[in-house]
Amino acid sequence: MDWRWIGRFRKLSANSTTWWLTWAGPFTEEEQREWDHLFGLPFDEGIREQLGRLMKTSRERELNAALSEQRQPRLYYPAIPIERVRSEINDLLQLAEDIRTLEPDVIVRRLYLGAIEEDVDYLRLIEATYERKTKCFWQYNQRVFPLPSSEDMHDALTHIKALLRRGFTQSSTREIRLQLQEIISSRFHLASDVEQVGTATGSTPLTAPSCASQTQAEPERTENRCADSQALF
Structure with missing residues (x-):
């Protein structure tokens, strides 16, 4: 019944985004040069392991420094491929528009639009992380992980x-x-x-x-905190 959309949706939702949110500490100049070299190569498991080691080394160094200096650690997310994230957001929004316009079955339409909205919210969360927009991150974090009842x-x-x-x-x-x-x-x-x-x-x-009352009030508050974000659906 959903043969028109399943291929596009699976392609866009098949990415493992958890890796993108792996955090690192500040790189040394040598580490940054190695990262830039590896990050530009075709991505495979070997490249991922090497990048992971760089992030782990910088992360442990930063955590030790933060503990020693009694301060908050400095967090960076170098694995986020921001152009790819933004491209996938646009592709998902286009898919949602096509489904909204062309899908005659109301149940299929509703299910797809709900799933796409969740994926877009999570990608917006990743985008806000990359841009270091704390208010936007909080807004989308609340949408992806709602407050408990x-x-x-x-x-x-x-x-x-x-x-x-x-x-x-x-x-x-x-x-x-x-x-x-x-x-x-x-x-x-x-x-x-x-x-x-x-x-x-x-x-x-x-x-x-x-x-429950906090959750109901949240959209109005978060809209003010993240005025530069547009309503997705």
């Missing part, structure tokens, strides 16, 4: 609540419990009245924020 948060906190109940009953863990309570309250902004965790009332003081 309140139910997801409550499920994740179930194990923590059980540990807190155990810690509340043992004086030897009081200091650790108080530290954890502070982290939950200040860093994750979750209500954590630990003193009530061990009571017989069965209360569940760890309360996840309403992620």
